[in-house]
Amino acid sequence: MKTQVFVLAFVITCCGSAGAQTPDVCATSNATTFDGWVQSLIDSVICKQQVGENGKGSDRQKESPSADPRSTSLVDQSSATDFFSVAANVIPVSQELSKFVAPGTTSSDAGASGSTTVTATLYALLAGFDKTSPTDPVFYKNHVNARRISFTIGTAVSTQATDNTTTPATVYGTKILLINGRDLYTRKNLDAVSAAQKAVSIAAATSVNMKARVKEVMFLTLHPDGGEKEREDFNLTAFSEVNLPNTLRALSPEALKQIQTLIEGFIDAFVGERKTLQDAYDQIHNARQMSISYTADIRDAAGNNDHRAELIFDYGLNPRINWTVNASADYTDRKSAADSKGGRFATSFQGDLTKSNSAWGKTPIRLTFSGEGKWQTSQKPQYTFESKLSIPLVSGIDLPIVYRYANRHAQINQTNSEARLGLSIDISRLAQAFK
């Protein structure tokens, strides 16, 4: 039912001006290219046939690993960022903001500093050593397995109460993708790309045939007595970006309607192309991913060391919602007390609230709900719930805003609830924005 409502809302938005009998003359006047103008007519016709829409991946982890107590990510995701990212959990939101969101909570350790981690895939490192662009097609094809492995290094905050030191820990981590259903170079995904190529070729052949006829309709409308010389001059001059607005304005409503009818006769190829691309995208985007990871927070001689070995599973429930499950074994090496061993289970749902406007543009606004249960020897169970809103500031830089509640203070080092702010930077995406 929700899907039907969503599709209906999309169709209403998409088709806002498409219900008219003839194309919108104002819209045609604003077209800057002939291809753009024809595409707007194609979109208008397809929109009436209710096609789906796009989304963008919510499975890429750019925040610090969850083992970092200052991380804005409660649940780890199976794949790291495509190439290279930095996560800085820098904002000391604990005092005033925590009190604001959780009135009556007790005072907390104000001395806790922020933490920062850097994550890079082996692929990104190899591309760097090779001085090759990470998007180079040949390099990408030849280093499929290098995209399965990522490394994280950074610092994490330490508190006297839980870590026996206030010196920040050094974070080391690695992650290996065992199942990488979202890589293009799987047999299934290559088949989807091949199907997309076939659909694009069918649409290309249809499109040039259709556009040649559209141009002919326009010529016959504007030059009913024109000969071959006029036809050649018309094709050389009437469709330039400078002259196109005047050419379109000169068309009568009858001619526009004739063109729209012509396009309707060719629409199947474009509908097929769009469906094939959407299906291919959904197949790749929603595929399963499973990884194992190891993260260690290593502290000074007096401080406790935390180790976490983790199994992570991602699955796209639909193009906008990703589901992640973590199961981990945790070990705390204490210097002045008995060691602590235990397990952890966490799950999260990440939903995209907006669409991305470009593959290398800003990521969508993303809402995440997460829950974690942690059971360790000599400690009562710890349960934590988190909601996170990740807001893209510019292409490559996101601001995660987090509210976290825990049943015990140790889980969040401070009060039983707090708000957190962070900053995640995708270097590759940021660099692309400045190209």
Add this chain to the structure above:
Amino acid sequence: MAVTRTPVVPNPGGVKVDVKAGQFLHFILDCGGPIPIFSFASSVKGVLYEAPDFPGHPMSKYEWDHLKNPSDIQQLELLGLRLAFLSNANYTYTVDLWGTAGRLTTVLKVTYAGAPIDVTEETFSVVIA
């Protein structure tokens, strides 16, 4: 649909080619990777080239000629390059007019950036002089 199209040399809509003087069109497609999806088609002959036709596909650069072969020559042929962004986010499309002595002019040059299910197309008519 949200393709960002940035013309460096705007599409003229129509190109005059003096094939008797040895002129022809040279096409270059630069791709951001990892797997470009495109098709080059004629209103007269249908699909002329698609990405997998090129040895070495996927590549970062594809080049081909048109109107060098006399059988290609068709008056008022509409040529179109259709691009999909499913597995390649960025393209730069360049069309040069060449003569017997070398490159005469750049007919059009446009860069594109798109989201995964976007497609776009660039067409122009060929007027044989």
